[in-house]
Amino acid sequence: MSTAAGGPASGGISPNNIVVLGVVGxxxxxxxxxxxxxxxxxxxxxxxxxxxxFAAVWGADAVRRVCSYGLGTGVPSIGxxxxxxxxVAAMFGLALPESDLVTLPNFLGPIISFITASIxxxxxxxxxxxxxxMNIPIMEKSMVEIAGAGCLVMIGLSVVIVGDFxxxxxxxxxxxxxxxxxxxFIGGAMAMLHPFNACLGPDERQYRTLTVGVEKTALMMVLVxxxxxxxxxxxxxxxxxxxxxxxxxxxxxxxLEATHHDAYLITGTGLLPTEEELE
Amino acid sequence: xxxxxxxxxxxxxxxxxxxxxxxxxxGGAPAAMAQATGVGTGTVQxxxxxxxxxxxxxxxxxxxxxxxxxxxxxxMILVMASGAVGSMIMITVTMFIGQLIYVYxxxxxxxxxKVKKDPITGDVQDIxxxxxxxxxxxxxxxxxxxxxxxLLGGLGGSLIYIQLMNIGGDxxxxxxxxxxxxxxxxxxxxxxxxxxxxxxxxxxxFHDPKxxxxxxxxxxxxxxxxxxxIIAVPIxxxxx
Numbered sequence: 001m002s003t004a005a006g007g008p009a010s011g012g013i014s015p016n017n018i019v020v021l022g023v024v025g026x027x028x029x030x031x032x033x034x035x036x037x038x039x040x041x042x043x044x045x046x047x048x049x050x051x052x053x054f055a056a057v058w059g060a061d062a063v064r065r066v067c068s069y070g071l072g073t074g075v076p077s078i079g080x081x082x083x084x085x086x087x088v089a090a091m092f093g094l095a096l097p098e099s100d101l102v103t104l105p106n107f108l109g110p111i112i113s114f115i116t117a118s119i120x121x122x123x124x125x126x127x128x129x130x131x132x133x134m135n136i137p138i139m140e141k142s143m144v145e146i147a148g149a150g151c152l153v154m155i156g157l158s159v160v161i162v163g164d165f166x167x168x169x170x171x172x173x174x175x176x177x178x179x180x181x182x183x184x185f186i187g188g189a190m191a192m193l194h195p196f197n198a199c200l201g202p203d204e205r206q207y208r209t210l211t212v213g214v215e216k217t218a219l220m221m222v223l224v225x226x227x228x229x230x231x232x233x234x235x236x237x238x239x240x241x242x243x244x245x246x247x248x249x250x251x252x253x254x255x256l257e258a259t260h261h262d263a264y265l266i267t268g269t270g271l272l273p274t275e276e277e278l279e
Numbered sequence: 280x281x282x283x284x285x286x287x288x289x290x291x292x293x294x295x296x297x298x299x300x301x302x303x304x305x306g307g308a309p310a311a312m313a314q315a316t317g318v319g320t321g322t323v324q325x326x327x328x329x330x331x332x333x334x335x336x337x338x339x340x341x342x343x344x345x346x347x348x349x350x351x352x353x354x355m356i357l358v359m360a361s362g363a364v365g366s367m368i369m370i371t372v373t374m375f376i377g378q379l380i381y382v383y384x385x386x387x388x389x390x391x392x393k394v395k396k397d398p399i400t401g402d403v404q405d406i407x408x409x410x411x412x413x414x415x416x417x418x419x420x421x422x423x424x425x426x427x428x429x430l431l432g433g434l435g436g437s438l439i440y441i442q443l444m445n446i447g448g449d450x451x452x453x454x455x456x457x458x459x460x461x462x463x464x465x466x467x468x469x470x471x472x473x474x475x476x477x478x479x480x481x482x483x484x485f486h487d488p489k490x491x492x493x494x495x496x497x498x499x500x501x502x503x504x505x506x507x508x509i510i511a512v513p514i515x516x517x518x519x
């Protein structure tokens with residue numbers, strides 16, 4: 001069940017650059033959807049999806065780094081853990097400014113979610129190494145990254161559906177009550193766990209893995225775009241769907257090219273022989 | 280505002296989930312090729328499948344029994360029982376159908392490689408283990424163990440759900456129901472993944488030597504669930 005490799009993943013863009021890209025890109029995408037409220041429209045909802053793509057690429061890279069040590073339970077488990085932590089933290093962060101407990105401005109929601117997710121990730125990472133004795137040197141750091149990315153993917157995809165990250169006005173009626181949260185949960189986990197799960201092996205390469213990450217999240221963006229048809233107006237939804245499809249096609253082509261580039265030989269095997277030909 | 284008993288009960292629910300995962304016979308990828316005892320998929324998938332079914336049956340029961348005043352203690356037991364039965368049905372059906380495929384499709388006898396004799400039936404095990412494998416199929420002891428796992432997981436999951444719903448207070452508000460459901464799912468996933476990291480891939484059930492690692496998982500799940508509970512309680516109280 002464990003992955004083939006037993007050492008740190010290497011090559012490509014450095015982890016620190018990806019972290020910056022994920023955090024800044026993810027939060028920027030989510031915050032730019034505030035243009036919706038400023039200009040009283042929903043047309044900027046797709047920016048949440050772009051933010052989710054940045055965050056998911058970061059998450060996929062963190063999954064890639066930690067899973068190359070071999071977890072013993074398969075790659076999907078870590079994606080589910082990421083979104084499990086992410087969903088609890090995201091709901092907490094978004095709901096806190098609206099609750100009676102503290103008085104905070106609404107726009108702090110995503111940042112509170114992100115910090116909460118990081119703290120949860122850190123505690124679970126420390127437990128994994130100290131109590132469960134998994135002995136993966138980068139476990140604590142990776143868990144922080146995975147939880148943070150999971151939380152941003154969650155919020156990003158949810159914002160695409162309603163175009164608003166405020167809890168009582170947007171997320172509860174548009175994403176939670178309608179049940180789209182389940183789609184966001186599983187789809188977001190897929191976007192983070194699938195790239196490494198699909199590309200793992202001795203010839204795994206960062207560029208190819210992350211291309212799958214972009215392509216998968218773009219596909220999720222199309223799906224949440226379809227879901228948003230019931231929540232925001234058709235023009236905004238169509239824009240999300242079209243942009244998602246364009247990113248999907250572009251990056252799927254890049255993935256195919258990367259696969260062809262990495263392969264030793266590409267050869268056509270022809271069709272299977274018919275029964276007459278076999279006789 | 281923040282009720283300590285609720286937090287304790289949610290934490291207990293999380294620990295029950297983590298404990299329950301250790302009972303489920305998980306074979307992982309080797310079992311998918313009939314080279315290890317258990318059902319051929321990962322811990323998280325099995326636990327989540329059973330857990331979510333439990334959550335649905337618990338939710339159905341909650342909706343039937345809840346009044347505007349909330350849920351009485353005796354009704355709480357009924358909801359938990361409903362959740363536990365839902366989980367048990369899901370996991371036993373999975374094991375049974377898997378068993379049919381192993382026996383009649385792959386053609387291997389259900390056998391454990393970890394014990395010489397089945398602790399429940401007393402059947403000899405070791406002579407039936409194919410060379411180069413770590414057992415195959417779901418022997419009686421693993422089946423019973425898996426059912427216990429479903430029971431514990433279902434109890435834990437529905438306990439979390441009930442507590443969250445009780446704080447929410449209004450079972451007719453679909454926002455509260457959905458939020459409690461998705462929170463319970465999140466806590467469930469976190470605990471089942473932590474437990475599966477403790478198992479490290481495959482386990483046959485309570486007779487497996489790996490089962491002795493349970494205390495470590497209980498400590499970890501306790502900390503993780505406590506964290507989730509502290510976060511979840513104020514939110515559920517705050518939804519309008």
